Amino acid sequence: MCKEFEPKIAAFLCNWCSYAGADLAGVSRLQYPPYTRVIRVPCSGRINPFYIMRGLYEGIDGIWVSGCHPGDCHYQTGNYYARRRFALIKNLLEFIGIKKERIQFSWVSASEGGKFAEVATKVSNEVKKVGPVEKLVREKRIYD
């Protein structure tokens, strides 16, 4: 039996914009693939780049971080700082040979339910296409 690959995607959504955007997408009955696991965070600036590496380490196939558009941050500047961090971690991981599709970032505001569904679909499809993560993953099970 060959089951279709269902990726695991950790979606770190900022409480004030993207999470509300996801909410709106849900209320509007927009469809997107069911692979994302949402983790609500106060701000995209709260995302320690180590979370991204830790995600890969635990065998998460894709990591998607989403926050408010620049200028809209609930805490004024959180996403500006985050932007610099993300640029560096994304480049670093790509540099060592992690597929760029696995690390995704987006700005989704509270009113962009449509964009949320669209990005979620894109991220899901891209991660699905690159297959299960193998690099940097620790031993997933003790009993094989």
Place this chain on the structure above:
Amino acid sequence: MRQIDKEKFYKELNSLIGEYTVYAPVGDRVKKIKDTKEIKFEGLLTRFPAKEHMLPQNEELFRWNRDKKIEVKIPDTKAIIFGIRPCDARAIASLDPTFNTEKFPDPYYINRRKNTIIISIGCNNPDDTCFCTSFGSGPFDPTGSDLLVVDTGEKFLGIGKEKILDMFGFEEGNDGGEFEALKKKAEGKIERINLAGIKDKLDSLKETDFFKKISYKCINCGACTFLCPTCYCFDIEDMERIDGGKRVRIWDSCMFTIYTQETSGHNPRKQEERRMRQRIMHKFSYYPFLYDIFGCVGCGRCISYCPVNFDIRNVLKTIGGMDE
């Protein structure tokens, strides 16, 4: 002295692969080999000591499944470690009194040790950093090895257990004084440090600022202890997964702050000099006190690979030169 053609020896060793797991130097590590052709001597000593096959860097103590049912697997593979130097062999032997104790024997270590044949190879050409003769040993010391072979060009001379010599088919013969000649030549190259009374001298230094002075330079990494063939300290850690978990022992180093850090925040060895004192005293005072042997074999790895060139020979010389 019993001897064998090198070619014949390697052939014999090759035929034992399968029955035994054979470890031999491949570049800078002692690795499991599938064929003796893989053996590659690079420099005198392998960078990484062979202790990793007695006390692996990560060793599973036991594992448990979802229902928390514990399973233990004690290693029982028969193994041969070939091609390490006599100092590394003696280093493994020096771990025995710690792990093979009467009250709390360590089954993992003991079983490995019992099932492993150690074949060391004499050092015809010792390095500048060697100082094994200081410990009453030397480049052709068979202590700790089940068999010591000496390379004479075409032949291996063998000293060791009768059983092992027979296993490889060493023949009786006359070496024509070659062994003694090689030994003398090799020992002559090695610097000898006077270690007489070092234990008492160290004991009297323990509360002085001697260790503070020498620890200035040390950056407290674990390179010396991880590459040391006699260092054995470890940490125990649980690794949990969705289908169970395992308890693993992992090498640790007395040079790390976290090593003695207690949950309360109290750390008896927070200061660099205390950690330096621990490392030196453990090797040259506590070990002789407890087991009557030094916790150092003079392989010189900690000298060659120290990032800041902390030279333990200088420390020993300084102490040796002091009046009691």
Place this chain on the structure above:
Amino acid sequence: MIENIRREAEKILKEGVVDLVIGFEEGTIPLKSTPVFIEKPEEAQKLVWNSFCENNLAVYINRFKDKKVGIVANGCCSRAIVNLIIEGQIKREDVYIIGVPCEGMLDRRKMLREGKTEKDVDESYLYTNCRYCGHRNPVIYDYLAGEKLEEHSAQYPDIKEMESLTEEERWQKFSEEVNRCIRCYACRQACPMCYCEVCFVDVNNPKWLEGGVTEADVGYWNLGRAYHLAGRCVDCGACERACPMEIKILNLTRKLNKDVKELYNYEPGIDINEKPVLGEFTYEDKEDFIR
């Protein structure tokens, strides 16, 4: 130049400007100079400066919090000091910097493998980061022990070369290197910027990283260490030189340095009054990777 260093060290010790001078003396193994801590003026004659002073002495400054420290500093060491000042670890007035223009350090292990001795000092043995160094002169100093050298801007041909490889090749290279890691943390300890009281690998709650030495564990450790130096690494190469397994870990931090320079036009450890690059932002930062 050595004479100047010795004279100045002796002078500041004699005058009581500093309590001790950190510098280099001849080592005990071939092609190696070793850090030395001079407390008496007459000991200043021990100091040397040559192509094998490969450690970054700034790593020791933090250890002498209660003392005034004199330090023999080349370009990268002085940049590390600047960074430590920016990050509030030390005060400018507590260090006396004997600046040394530096022509780069030689790869001693490569030389030893090829059977070279001290006489064979040759540019072809320069460490990668020294070859493409952008700051050969100290950026701050109280005394300069030699003529200033001509500066070139920092180059990253080695990183560009790796970037041009395919993804699989890059991974191959990375895993080949880190798989040798034994997690002795020599890289961390040798780094002047790794001064955290508790390192992320030592934290057990939350446990960021397990103690294993599998590819994932050592990969995560090396990446994590490098990322913590993003925008802070002064590219001194102390980590790579300290590594007992000779892992080319400088790649990662050099990549980050290159990005920081290209994206935000920032070089760590140049100006005391600058803010760290990740503690700053502009509205115009590039965001083409964000959807």
Place this chain on the structure above:
Amino acid sequence: MNNPYLPIEAEVKMARFESDDHSLKTIDLTPVNGDIFDFIPGQFCELSILGKGEAPFGIASSPYEDFFRFTINRAGLVTTELHHLEEGDKIGLRGPLGNGYPVHLFKKKNIVIVSGGFAFTTLRSLIKYLLKNRTEFDKITLVYGSRRPDLLLYRDELEEWEKSGNIEMYITIDKEVQGWKKYVGFVPTVLKEVHPSPDNAYLVMCGPPAMVKFTIPVIEELGFPPDKVFTSLERRMKCGFGKCGRCNIGPYYVCKDGPVFSMEQLKNLPREY
């Protein structure tokens, strides 16, 4: 060969919080298979929660009770996990480890017990042991102090012992609290007031480092010779039987050769405690 790394399974029979702020929890354990193993008061066990780790704790029950008692201060990863235990839960238990108090020396002697805070655990074990064999020992004196009344361990038993008259008890708290009828003041001060005689006596001390530091001069002043003063030490431990290497003080391992040392022994060791 017995595998010393392997914990036995034990069931929690009783779990209760000792202090009002829930920082101290007492649990009673019994092995699932087999009986209580024999031990000496002052020895310790490693409690292990699979997946979280192990931590050493002094045994607070006496060998005459049908359970092992431990009192746990909530501090780190393992202790937090232990605080979540409820009756019926199963955990790992490894022991007995360490040397324990030299009770064989105490026969026909006066015994002075000095303790502070939640270090009282192993001393409860000792007192229980002494009371069981009460006729073999002479006068028993207890000086026990803590910061607040609710941080005193095993309060109902303390009262029981006091009533029985078998022990001379001096219970103290650091600061005056309304309704407190016993002593107020730090342990060293109270000990000085009590002024136990060093004749034919042994002194056992266990407490936080600060208390130990200030009590040692008082003990010296009272005239107790160092070889008759015993104290129990605490260090970070992993294996618990002298292999992993971290808990040594000089050539002695706290886990194997300790945790009970005489002051005489400690005098000659590096000051790393």
